[in-house]
Amino acid sequence: MGRSTPIEPLSQPLADGVVALRLRRASDLHPIQAAGRDPDTVRWLDDPPMDDAARRTSLSRVEEAWRTGRAAPLVIADALTDEPVGIINLQFRDDDVATVAYSVFPARRGHGIAPRAVRLLASWALHELGLRQVLLEADEDNAASIRVAEKCGFRRTGSRTEEQGDGSRTLLVFARATARTSM
Template sequence: MSSSTPSSLPERIELRGEGLVLRDWTEDDLAAMPELFDHPDIAYWTPIVSPLDDAAARARLAKARQLRAEGTSILLAITLDGGAPLGEIMLRRAPEGTEIGYAVGPAHRGQGLAARAVRVVAAYAFEEWGVDQVILELEAENAASVAVAGKAGFTLLDVPLIKGEEKGRPYELQTWGLNRQ
């Protein structure tokens, strides 16, 4: 294993590609988080806390740093130029495999940000973590995320649905995969 495996994640990460800069969240981003993530569809489809107020944004930043320190997950702001965050991309070791997750603020949708960010993070996982496959776990009814999976080159895997409950509602997740080229 290389020194960049999840057990020893770098303290700072910035990924560039596809017209994006994916960078660490900072205290300067706290004010933007509610605008990006305090939205009914993000509350419905993702585990992101809702309502997402200033205190929840601070807790989210602290949790992102804790997960990085533990070597389990990377959460990065999706930006065009390293400036204002437009959404978030996550890469984590999950029991099912190396998983990518994302959320794009409602005002920034329709620009292909999620699919581009997913491709950049997948390339990072292949190159730096040495994995052979990355996965997305999506609800079939989440048409926007299913479209992102297709645009990013993922295919639906023939594996059992992941069933659970989040925020008081049951879910069934499909697993989509992208293999190293």
């Protein structure tokens, strides 16, 4: 999966005065690694926590994701201090559709950061990259992510079941589309 063409990494952060979405830096890796051990982060995200080996190759994997058109991984930063407060990733299914995944670091949850970041990323994807649709998938038990989807203008379009080693889980699928697209 991915785009047929590479994505140009952001030359300037996407910002709204409170949060900024920017490229990852080596200085972001320790906070990302630490947040990845948080029980809520582990519960809701598919990716395993970053270990030392993954940390060493993280920036080259990020560069490869952009270069191959597979994904656009970014850091959510405080717009005033540039301190990393979360991560957000646009994962391309094809040239027209991508899925947004995000995580706000534990100390910054509950402050409206996730909706701001998702709005910025979805707007960029739909208007600057020309995507037809951005999806957000949330575990049916993840009330916070469901609220983020709804606050950001995503509309519930269905659900899907995902098999896991210890059973299955239901993911609710939300979509936000360009005005020219009917769903």
